[in-house]
Amino acid sequence: MTRTILTLEQMREAEQAAECSLGELMERAGEALAEAVALGSAPRAVLVLAGPGNNGGDGYVAARHLRDRGFDVRIAALADPKSDLAVDARTAWDGEVERLGDDTKPAPILIDCLFGTGLSRPLDDALAATLMRLAERAEFTIACDLPSGIETDSGALLSDVPEYDLTLALGALKPAHRLSPAMRHCGQVAVADIGIDAASDWFEIAEPVLPPARPEGHKYDRGLVQLLAGEMPGAIALAAKAAARSGAGYVRLFTSQPIEGLPDAIVQTDQGSVQDERIGCLLVGPGMGDIPVLITLALTAPKPIVFDADAIRHVGDPERLVGHDVILTPHEGELKALFGDIEGSKADRALVAAQRCQNVVVYKGADTLVAAPDGRLGFAPPAPSALATAGTGDVLSGIIATLRARGMDAFEAACAGVWIHGRAAERAGDPLIADDLIAALPDLT
Numbered sequence: 073m074t075r076t077i078l079t080l081e082q083m084r085e086a087e088q089a090a091e092c093s094l095g096e097l098m099e100r101a102g103e104a105l106a107e108a109v110a111l112g113s114a115p116r117a118v119l120v121l122a123g124p125g126n127n128g129g130d131g132y133v134a135a136r137h138l139r140d141r142g143f144d145v146r147i148a149a150l151a152d153p154k155s156d157l158a159v160d161a162r163t164a165w166d167g168e169v170e171r172l173g174d175d176t177k178p179a180p181i182l183i184d185c186l187f188g189t190g191l192s193r194p195l196d197d198a199l200a201a202t203l204m205r206l207a208e209r210a211e212f213t214i215a216c217d218l219p220s221g222i223e224t225d226s227g228a229l230l231s232d233v234p235e236y237d238l239t240l241a242l243g244a245l246k247p248a249h250r251l252s253p254a255m256r257h258c259g260q261v262a263v264a265d266i267g268i269d270a271a272s273d274w275f276e277i278a279e280p281v282l283p284p285a286r287p288e289g290h291k292y293d294r295g296l297v298q299l300l301a302g303e304m305p306g307a308i309a310l311a312a313k314a315a316a317r318s319g320a321g322y323v324r325l326f327t328s329q330p331i332e333g334l335p336d337a338i339v340q341t342d343q344g345s346v347q348d349e350r351i352g353c354l355l356v357g358p359g360m361g362d363i364p365v366l367i368t369l370a371l372t373a374p375k376p377i378v379f380d381a382d383a384i385r386h387v388g389d390p391e392r393l394v395g396h397d398v399i400l401t402p403h404e405g406e407l408k409a410l411f412g413d414i415e416g417s418k419a420d421r422a423l424v425a426a427q428r429c430q431n432v433v434v435y436k437g438a439d440t441l442v443a444a445p446d447g448r449l450g451f452a453p454p455a456p457s458a459l460a461t462a463g464t465g466d467v468l469s470g471i472i473a474t475l476r477a478r479g480m481d482a483f484e485a486a487c488a489g490v491w492i493h494g495r496a497a498e499r500a501g502d503p504l505i506a507d508d509l510i511a512a513l514p515d516l517t
């Protein structure tokens with residue numbers, strides 16, 4: 073199921089537009105938090121850390137529900153509640169409230185309700201140290217909405233943040249749940265449906281629905297991927313193999329020198345034209361080196377193109393791509409080389425890049441994003457860090473080129489490719505080399 077992602081501002085608007093009262097939303101949030109804890113543990117000692125805002129309010133509500141479920145609950149508050157909702161939630165808790173400090177005793181279950189979307193600055197050093205200590209001593213840690221210390225829209229860590237076992241996002245995911253470095257601190261991320269309308273163009277990329285292959289179809293129906301080789305054969309060979317293994321009907325490689333070790337099914341030729349009507353998608357860039365004329369050549373083709381690696385560095389001006397049908401797959405350095413310094417969070421940068429070139433941009437990294445010029449933004453679910461090895465990007469561009477050649481729309485093909493690549497990495501294990509990814513591709517027919 074696709075999970076939507078709301079920014080801080082969108083979240084506040086959705087809260088205000090909700091059909092029920094904010095108090096009811098908080099009640100549902102606290103109840104969902106208690107439910108999440110009870111799902112993971114039999115009744116035992118719980119410590120709830122409560123902040124002064126509504127995140128703290130959720131904590132008082134959760135404490136009440138957990139106690140009703142037989143948990144032995146303590147609350148340690150940073151300060152008295154400030155918001156009306158949090159005051160009400162505090163009043164409805166008739167147990168003791170400790171003052172949070174250096175001497176607060178740990179418990180096996182820790183619930184962090186210090187700050188959520190309202191965090192406005194780093195935690196004080198002493199508070200951050202107390203939070204780290206209590207999290208280290210707990211056996212199960214859960215963050216309410218967001219781990220305290222994380223900026224909602226950018227995913228930045230404003231102070232030291234523990235690595236939680238579980239984060240329960242309220243109403244919808246926030247960008248920080250799927251952006252680095254924050255995402256690695258969230259643990260498993262579940263979403264509690266508290267009854268707000270979470271409509272957005274931003275979402276977590278989910279398992280794709282691939283176009284079915286027609287049983288009577290021929291190889292061109294399954295897609296002809298045309299690759300242009302450059303100076304270094306290894307990278308384009310990986311991309312070609314990935315294209316073939318992800319279900320392309322036909323993979324053809326234009327190369328002046330035959331590349332050894334490629335399966336015979338990959339046709340290598342030094343003849344041919346990028347004007348061939350049967351081409352489903354062109355792929356240029358892996359191992360291209362310093363041959364910018366290949367970009368000029370590719371842009372004469374009336375067909376979809378994937379530009380990866382060196383091709384991105386050699387485009388020169390992003391506006392050159394306007395009017396063409398291109399998917400770009402830059403990592404951080406390549407994005408900067410083509411678009412220069414762009415202000416804002418990674419999400420902002422991805423969207424500005426897509427706008428400027430009027431094409432789909434796959435902004436790679438530990439937190440890969442897929443941006444469309446119309447504002448759609450897909451956030452990759454977490455993938456193994458073992459993917460940060462040479463050649464894995466060539467495999468990704470090969471997969472995406474195949475999906476595009478098979479007739480998927482550019483944005484859908486890019487999102488699907490990113491999802492498939494991440495799952496292949498999970499199957500390949502750690503450590504992995506790029507070739508293992510190809511062997512571990514799931515069934516894509």
Ligand SMILES: NC(=O)C1=CN([C@@H]2O[C@H](COP(=O)(O)OP(=O)(O)OC[C@H]3O[C@@H](n4cnc5c(N)ncnc54)[C@H](OP(=O)(O)O)[C@@H]3O)[C@@H](O)[C@H]2O)[C@H](O)CC1
Pocket residue numbers: 083087094097098099101123124125126127128129130154155186187188189190191192193194195196216217218242243266268
């Ligand atoms: N999304 C929903 O539909 C619902 C969300 N709920 C929960 O509410 C929080 C957001 O609540 P909010 O009150 O806006 O914000 P926080 O609780 O995160 O924190 C705000 C208070 O914390 C103070 N603050 C901020 N940063 C610090 C800091 N570093 N050190 C100390 N104090 C800090 C802030 O004070 P200011 O001086 O900045 O004004 C506020 O007092 C959301 O995350 C959900 O958990 C509700 O349950 C309703 C439904």
Ligand SMILES: [K+]
Pocket residue numbers: 127184185186187188215216217218219220
């Ligand atoms: K929190």
